[in-house]
Amino acid sequence: MAIITTQALTKRYGTAVTALADLTVQIEPGITGLVGANGAGKSTLIKTMLGLLAPTGGQLRVLGLDPTRQGEQVRARVGYMPENDSLPPDVSAAEFVTHMGRMSGLPRAAARERASEVLRHVGLYEERYRQIGGYSTGMKQRVKLAQSLVHDPDLLLLDEPTNGLDPAGRDAMLDLVHRIGTEFGISVVVCSHLLGEVEQIADGLVAIEAGRLLRADRVSSMTARTAVLAVEVDEGADELAAALSARGVRIGRDGAALMTPVESPATYDLVRDVIVDLGLPLHRLEERRHRVAELFGSPAAHAAAPAPAGADEGRSGDE
Numbered sequence: 001m002a003i004i005t006t007q008a009l010t011k012r013y014g015t016a017v018t019a020l021a022d023l024t025v026q027i028e029p030g031i032t033g034l035v036g037a038n039g040a041g042k043s044t045l046i047k048t049m050l051g052l053l054a055p056t057g058g059q060l061r062v063l064g065l066d067p068t069r070q071g072e073q074v075r076a077r078v079g080y081m082p083e084n085d086s087l088p089p090d091v092s093a094a095e096f097v098t099h100m101g102r103m104s105g106l107p108r109a110a111a112r113e114r115a116s117e118v119l120r121h122v123g124l125y126e127e128r129y130r131q132i133g134g135y136s137t138g139m140k141q142r143v144k145l146a147q148s149l150v151h152d153p154d155l156l157l158l159d160e161p162t163n164g165l166d167p168a169g170r171d172a173m174l175d176l177v178h179r180i181g182t183e184f185g186i187s188v189v190v191c192s193h194l195l196g197e198v199e200q201i202a203d204g205l206v207a208i209e210a211g212r213l214l215r216a217d218r219v220s221s222m223t224a225r226t227a228v229l230a231v232e233v234d235e236g237a238d239e240l241a242a243a244l245s246a247r248g249v250r251i252g253r254d255g256a257a258l259m260t261p262v263e264s265p266a267t268y269d270l271v272r273d274v275i276v277d278l279g280l281p282l283h284r285l286e287e288r289r290h291r292v293a294e295l296f297g298s299p300a301a302h303a304a305a306p307a308p309a310g311a312d313e314g315r316s317g318d319e
């Protein structure tokens with residue numbers, strides 16, 4: 001059963017900005033990547049799920065509850081990691097997470113105990129009595145993650161948890177999110193503008209663009225369904241890309257190769273014919289194992305996840 005459902009969900013800021021437009025989507029239990037370029041509406045969607053923003057129109061259910069009318073009940077069962085640095089610098093992580101536990105209704109001793117436990121889970125146990133102001137960005141992200149877990153939620157909403165982290169820090173944070181989702185059995189919605197990043201840990205993906213749904217599916221069915229054709233020519237790659245785009249073929253790049261989803265057997269013929277027409281020296285034409293990022297034809301998704309050369313197995317390197 002879906003943990004989150006939206007039906008024609010719309011959110012406008014004033015009259016000028018439509019942040020969510022007629023969004024209908026279902027999110028199943030497990031880890032879901034919510035991806036889209038900056039400004040796509042991810043944070044707005046998360047805040048409506050928490051009942052912090054009221055939708056302008058449409059329906060929304062989170063764990064069967066209506067966040068607009070039952071915000072407190074939703075927030076009792078949902079952990080939230082905000083995008084921005086919102087931590088007090090002059091208290092320790094232990095004090096802060098204990099405080100957040102108290103705010104969630106835990107008695108003092110239980111809150112303290114639970115804070116130690118979650119700080120251990122996120123790898124900050126040794127450092128927990130140091131003031132947050134002296135922490136690195138990676139440690140601050142972990143404190144934000146710890147406070148989202150302190151009240152033992154059923155669902156976590158994580159807004160760009162890898163923001164500001166270097167590649168090693170990103171990998172560590174993604175591993176942690178993956179472990180929380182799998183070992184603790186908590187459903188997780190993780191926002192990112194880096195599709196290539198979340199596809200590594202997510203069971204499902206929801207891609208939005210300008211507040212509209214681009215695509216929502218299980219990662220496994222996305223990757224099973226569409227093959228990707230890699231085309232390399234010794235010269236004239238730009239010319240070939242332009243000629244294929246002009247014929248409606250979606251083109252991405254992976255190093256020297258042009259990548260295109262194989263939408264039907266005719267794709268091969270079309271690519272071959274265009275190469276012949278242009279008289280280009282063909283170096284390689286092959287079907288590849290692909291990354292989900294390569295399936296998205298929109299500029300936003302490409303901006304979100306350019307495919308680095310030879311990155312089939314890689315997790316980092318998407319920026």
Ligand SMILES: Nc1ncnc2c1ncn2[C@@H]1O[C@H](COP(=O)(O)OP(=O)(O)OP(=O)(O)O)[C@@H](O)[C@H]1O
Nearest residue numbers: 013017018019036037038039040041042043044045
């Ligand atoms: N309080 C606000 N008032 C007016 N416009 C807003 C407000 N908050 C967000 N917006 C606009 O709504 C759109 C969606 O913003 P949102 O923050 O939800 O996107 P996002 O996908 O989370 O991007 P980012 O990762 O950059 O935060 C953007 O055009 C943004 O400028």
